[in-house]
Amino acid sequence: MSGxxxxxxxxxxxxxxxxxxxxxxxxxxDQLDDxxxxxxxxxxxxxFVALVRVxxxxxxxxxxxxxxxxxAGFGPVALKLLAHANQRAALVKLGVDDDGDAFxxxxxxxxxxxxxxxxxxxxxxxxxxxxxxxxxLQATVIxxxxxx
Amino acid sequence: xxxxFTRFGWEYRRAGHDEFLTGFSGERGSWDIHVKVSDLAVTFxxxxxxxxxxxxxxPHLLRTILLANHELNLAKLGVNEDDEVCLSVExxxxxxxxxxxxxxxxxxAYYADDYKERLDAVVAEDEDVEAQxxx
Numbered sequence: 001m002s003g004x005x006x007x008x009x010x011x012x013x014x015x016x017x018x019x020x021x022x023x024x025x026x027x028x029x030d031q032l033d034d035x036x037x038x039x040x041x042x043x044x045x046x047x048f049v050a051l052v053r054v055x056x057x058x059x060x061x062x063x064x065x066x067x068x069x070x071x072a073g074f075g076p077v078a079l080k081l082l083a084h085a086n087q088r089a090a091l092v093k094l095g096v097d098d099d100g101d102a103f104x105x106x107x108x109x110x111x112x113x114x115x116x117x118x119x120x121x122x123x124x125x126x127x128x129x130x131x132x133x134x135x136x137l138q139a140t141v142i143x144x145x146x147x148x
Numbered sequence: 149x150x151x152x153f154t155r156f157g158w159e160y161r162r163a164g165h166d167e168f169l170t171g172f173s174g175e176r177g178s179w180d181i182h183v184k185v186s187d188l189a190v191t192f193x194x195x196x197x198x199x200x201x202x203x204x205x206x207p208h209l210l211r212t213i214l215l216a217n218h219e220l221n222l223a224k225l226g227v228n229e230d231d232e233v234c235l236s237v238e239x240x241x242x243x244x245x246x247x248x249x250x251x252x253x254x255x256x257a258y259y260a261d262d263y264k265e266r267l268d269a270v271v272a273e274d275e276d277v278e279a280q281x282x283x
Contacts, residue, residue: 074214080210083226086224086226087236090191091188102214107221116242
């Protein structure tokens with residue numbers, strides 16, 4: 001056995017464990033309620049606020065709104081960009097919510113959710129958000145010009 | 149991964165060094181599921197998921213899959229570089245356990261069956277609109 005003790009992943013994660021994961025990742029956070037955490041980060045292009053929510057079955061990392069939806073809804077250029085981004089960006093999901101805003105999230109089962117998956121999820125979310133924001137905003141501008 | 153397939157009770161075959169192919173028949177169709185293992189993630193995917201004619205996906209289909217992504221748990225819909233609509237589940241490879249394999253296969257199989265008719269209807273809608281030259 002090596003000198004470094006292996007960390008055992010419990011059967012299911014908990015809000016207390018998510019708080020420990022945040023501290024280990026080195027990011028500050030606020031706990032908004034029993035199951036919801038808020039953190040923020042600044043990328044190359046913008047600052048983002050992300051929520052992490054722990055439910056009975058899922059751990060959800062989300063940035064919503066990622067891009068506010070135009071009053072008339074996203075146009076074809078933005079829709080195409082968001083739909084294609086789902087295949088290019090590993091682990092993250094992009095979509096449009098009931099308010100018409102674009103969101104970006106990572107959703108994983110609570111079962112055997114350990115620090116490695118917390119780290120992978122937060123890293124994927126932040127990279128995808130920062131990398132996709134400018135193209136997504138550009139796409140909405142192009143759609144706007146095409147309409148007017 | 150072979151042990152996980154055996155435990156889940158599904159047949160599979162190797163499709164490459166780190167790739168496996170399995171499949172199932174649901175109430176609304178039969179699908180092949182590719183399972184690919186990389187350093188970053190284990191990816192379960194059905195591609196193409198929706199059968200369409202030539203040309204890129206229309207705006208109704210794009211809007212529908214993006215709205216559906218708000219409803220789907222664990223799974224996501226997207227469009228690949230060949231303009232094919234794909235259904236997938238991705239789990240980080242770090243700490244990947246059987247319970248997550250189970251969740252992933254269960255989710256992709258459930259949603260493949262559940263969304264098939266809805267997306268087929270939207271494809272038909274886009275094709276009608278295109279045929280009328282409205283887009």
